[in-house]
Structures are given as structure tokens and as C-alpha cells.
Amino acid sequence: MTESQKARTVRDSADVVILGAGPAGLVLGNLLRAAGVDCVILERAAREHVQTRARAGYLAQHTVSILERHGLAEGLRRRGQEHAVCEFRTEDDRFRLDYSLLGKGEQHWVYPQQELVTDLLNRYLTAGGRICFQTGAEAVRDFGGTRPTVDVRDADGRPGRWHARYVAGCDGRHGAARRSLPAGAVRRYHRDHAVTWLGLLAQAPPSLDAVGYAVHPRGFAGHMARSPEVTRYYLQVPRGTAPGAWSGERIWDELALRLGAAAHGPLRSGPIVQRAVVDLESDVLEPLRHGSLFLVGDAAGLISPSAAKGANLAVLEAEILADGLTAALRHSDPGPLDRYSAQCLAYIWRAQEFSHWMIRLLHAEPEAGGAQDGADGGSPFQDRLRHSRLQALRSSRTQQDWFAENYVGL
Ligand code: RFL
Secondary structure, eight states, X not given: OOHHHHHHTSOEXXXXXXEOOSHHHHHHHHHHHHTTOOEXXXXXXXXXXXXXXXXXXXXXXXXXXXXXXXTOOHHHHHHOEEEOEEEEEETTEEEEEEGGGSTTOOOEEEOOHHHHHHHHHHHXXXXXXXXXXXXXXXXXXXXXXXXXXXXXXXXXXXXEEEEXXXXXXXXXXXSHHHHHSOTTSOEEEEEEEEEEEEEEEESSXXXXXXXXXXXXXXXXXXXXXXXXXXXXXXXXXXXXXXXXXXXXXXXXXXXXXXXXXXXXXXXXXXXXXXXXXXXXXXXXXXXXXXXXXXXXXXXXXXOOGGGOOHHHHHHXXXXXXXXXXXXXXXXXXXXXXXXXXXXXXXXXXXXXXHHHHHHHHHSOOOOGGGOOOSTTSOOHHHHHHHHHHHHHHHHOHHHHHHHHHHHHOO
């Protein structure tokens, strides 16, 4: 027996092994703990990294309701900010929608993802939850049966093996859960939207009291408050742009131009503290259940950040899976687990459809066959369609109600 094989015979076990301590894994862990289900979270990164990774900020009302229902919304209620207005800008015009007065009358809460993750983690640990940081899952095995295992490796390269009844793959799009699925067992629906964003986090107060979406011939620009001191901005850039390619000055000039600062008021600039290039992509894996292995959150489906849905879906799916696992393990009722995949896929596709609509509203679509004569890669024909869509959103109450219901809801 090799050293590696010997180490893998150490018997670590839990009824549910959760891969990943993002919003999906931590909500699931908290709910299972509260229901008295034995579980462990295995997280590849160090604790500090998990608690400082800035990503999402907009949480929908239904997400807040889930967190509240399980006593997980205390920090969000204290430090989050209610938010319900978005503003669309074009070169020569702008209009606002207060979506709390439209559709189902729902709103967002602005609460940085790293703060939510910190709250969820503290709560899980206080309740006695087990978590292993710097423990990366390498492969999930034997999930066709009832005794799946997870091969792991710690930060020092030592291998280990966890035994489970169920494995929840909450480890994102590049995680071990996805990697472990045999070719042919899963269908992946994928879309590259051919749009790239430079995502920026600026140490600067928000410049408007709304989410700002600028539809400009030079490309999309977005403004999203994160806190009274920090604002997230997005700039559409050519595919292949490196995160550091644009100077701070060029970024602020371009944001000011696209967001129409000269006409609508100056931007409050500040140091850019984080930059990331995001190629807008979406995918969905079907089904989400493979025997005793379940896909949750970004592992189940990646959704472009254009409509701020990813973390919201992750929380919803985690609650549905927690109910299913609890029913199966505590009450010997397999029914809810059997329905997990179909139930979540309905929500995921609804969110994908709306997110796709947002992408087409905010960006020029490259022409079929590659004819691209618009400034941001689209054709003048597509550009007129985009402006017509915006006009309909501006003038039709029916369109506005539809938008509000989909923008905040699932
Ligand atoms: P996460 O958050 O990626 O967490 C996965 C965790 O798994 C760990 N991991 C592993 N652990 C063990 N073994 C392995 N082999 C592992 N591989 C990975 C990782 O270290 C990590 O800790 O997935 P989860 O939990 O599914 O949550 C998904 C959300 O993070 C994501 O959908 C959102 O951030 C998307 N998103 C937004 N969603 C919203 O609802 N509202 C928003 O306003 C919003 N803004 C955004 C966003 C995503 C963005 N990026 C990343 C493009 C803004 C941006 C810029």
C-alpha cells in the first residue's frame, strides 16, 4: 500500500459532506445543523480568503425572507441597505424605475457577499458546525450508490477521504462535483454571450441613489452601490482585455462618458481597489442530482452577473436541498430529494431567461456571420432594436411590471 493509499484509509465521515463554503454551502450547512443533520463543510480556501472575496451585493427580497426564516439575516438587517430604484441612461436621456412600486412590489437589499458569508460562517461555527478550511475536494466517487466518498487534499498536500450518505456540490463552476460527473451522465447547456466586462470596486461613495445602467455607443457601463464608501462599476471592454490594461484615469474618463456625467452629474471617483475581467457566460447542467450527489449554486448553473441572480439562486437551492436531505435522513421520506432537480431547474431557467433579456437590453449583440459595424461590436439594426426595447420599458406599465417581477423575483 502506498503512502497516499494509507492516508486515504483514515475514516472521516458525515451524513452530508458539503463541498464549498460560499453562500450555497454555508446556507445548506446552517439549515442542516438546525435540523439536527450530521454534516461537514470542506472548503479549499483559507478562512480569510473566503471572508474577504468581494462578489455579489444585491439580494432579492425572497432571499432575505429565506435567511430571515432561518434566523440568518441579523447582520443583513442591521447593515444592509434597502434598494428599489434603477436608472437607465442613454447618450441623450435617462429614466428611472422604482420597482418597489411595480410588479409584486419587491425590492433588493444591498449587502456585500463577503459580509453575508462571514455572518453565515460565524453562525455555523457558533452552532457547533464542522468545517475544514484549506481542504480541497479532488473527486467525488461512488455517488451512484448510497455510500459516496470524497477524496481531498489539505494545504500541505496530504490526501484524505470522507465517507458520506450524500454529497452536496456547492463548490462553484470549477469545483470537484462538476469534474466528477462522467461524460454522458450530464447535459451542459452553455452560452457565451460574447460580451466582456471589466468589473471594478472603487473606494468611492456611490454617485447616484440608484443602480445605473448606461447603454452607450461605446459600450455598456454600470454603477452599483456596495456601501456608503464603496461602489462597484462595470465597463464593457473588448474580449481579451487584461484587468490592468486600462489606467485609473482612462477608467474614470470612460465611466463618466458612458454614464453621461456631463449631463447628469459628476461621478465621485476614488482609488480602484479591485479589478476583474468577466466574460459573460451562462450554463446550466441537467440533471442536478446524480444518485447521492447534488449540484447547488454556481455548480448547478452559472449565470451572468447582468441581472444579479447567482447568489440569490444559490440560497434558494440550498434551502430546497436542506429540506430534501432533512426529509430523507430524519423522516425516511425520499420524495423532496427526488423533486430537487426539476424544482431548481425551473427557477434556474427562469433566471437565465431574464438575465439573457438584460444582456440583450444592455449590449449590442454581435451580428450573425460576424458583421459588426457598431462601436461596441453590434450592428446599427441591433442598436435600434435596443433603443426600442428601452423605450417600451420606459413607456409601458405592463413592461415595467414584467421587468420588476423578474428583476427582483425568481
Ligand atoms: P461560490 O461563492 O463560488 O463558492 C464556492 C466555494 O467553493 C470553494 N471550492 C472548493 N471547496 C472545496 N473543494 C473544491 N474542489 C473547491 N472548489 C471551489 C470555493 O473556494 C468557494 O468558497 O459559489 P456558490 O456558493 O454557489 O455562490 C454563488 C455566488 O457566489 C455567485 O453566484 C454570485 O457571486 C454571482 N453574482 C451575483 N449574484 C447575485 O445574486 N447578486 C449580485 O449582485 C451578484 N453580483 C456576482 C456579482 C458574481 C460576480 N462575479 C464573480 C463575476 C458580481 C460579480 C462580479
